[in-house]
Amino acid sequence: MAASGDEIETLIATMARLPGLGPRSARRVVLHLIRRRTGQMAQLASLMASVAENARECLVCGNVTGSDICPICTDPARATGEICVVTEVADLWALERGRAFRGRYHVLGGSLSALDEIGPDDLRIPQLLERLSDERITEVILALSATVEGQTTAHYIAEALAPSGVAVTGLAQGVPIGGELDYLDDGTITAALRARRKL
Template identity: 65%
Template sequence: MADAPGDIEALIALMARLPGLGPRSARRAVLHLLRKRSGVMEPLALALAKVSASARDCRICGNISDHDTCPICASAKRETGVLCVVEDVSDLWAMERAGGFTGRYHVLGGTLSALESIGPEALRIPHLVARVGQEGVREVILALNATVEGQTTAHYIAEALAPTGVQLSALAQGVPMGGELDYLDDGTISAALAARRRL
């Protein structure tokens, strides 16, 4: 946007970095914000500043929260014997949207990837193994994306947890190869969770 002032151009460039927004979508979003300054832009700026200052990783599961322990880990209503392992927070949120899981979560923070030099030490796998022993977990559900990296990570975790004797299962029907949890509808996730298979 050559005619836009420098600050506005900078905002458009930042917005264009967001997932799902390209330069055109970012330009439209910024113009909308500018037209609705008091009703949208100013509250958004305040909310962004507040979240930037308060958001942190849950010390137990890796979810994003405004406290050291997220509401899921802090809830006495959640089942403690079942742990659902996901790649990222967006996958945890997708599972929660589906509403079929009553246990607790463990966010890995990614998947193993030789191309990106992401090894086991870069993920929260050692913490997962420790949690299984410390929390008396009887089942670990591997709800990883059906990609090569996701399946490689699932295999590695299965080997790492083998000495613990914990029951391992994985999501079943409805999750296509190459599919990512965050893009699946709630019904598909619920069906896959209900029909999980033992590994």
């Protein structure tokens, strides 16, 4: 028999399985929500129920949003002819927070991986090629991770796009802003040195 009753215990166990949380932090969150008698838990519950009902993938780019086509794909100001290809929705949101890119996105939904048997058709690569013929695209920016899988995926897409004649670019590699050389890994320092530029 649980000290707190079965329902509270089930809620804690469910929350403990969420990424980044564990049993301890789940207990803390649940106690916090119960203790605040401001109805915060009921409010959070109804918000989650509503998101669970409405959240879906944008039919064009794969962004997660509350409508069939996401706010970025419906915004005419963002039809710049540039598509930024990202691995996951989280990457799209990260780029949006930076406010540096004003074109549109394409979410792959993963990386190519021979080990995990993820091929081009398991990702949204065919949809990307379709967009190239449907929309007036001049540049595809591959904002993929600097990992083996990310770079394999980037090479595959670059080759698939070669016949179309569209410009294919990738993110610059180098020293992160605020990064101290002493704390950087050798790979980053080597890449930054190779890609050195005139001041």
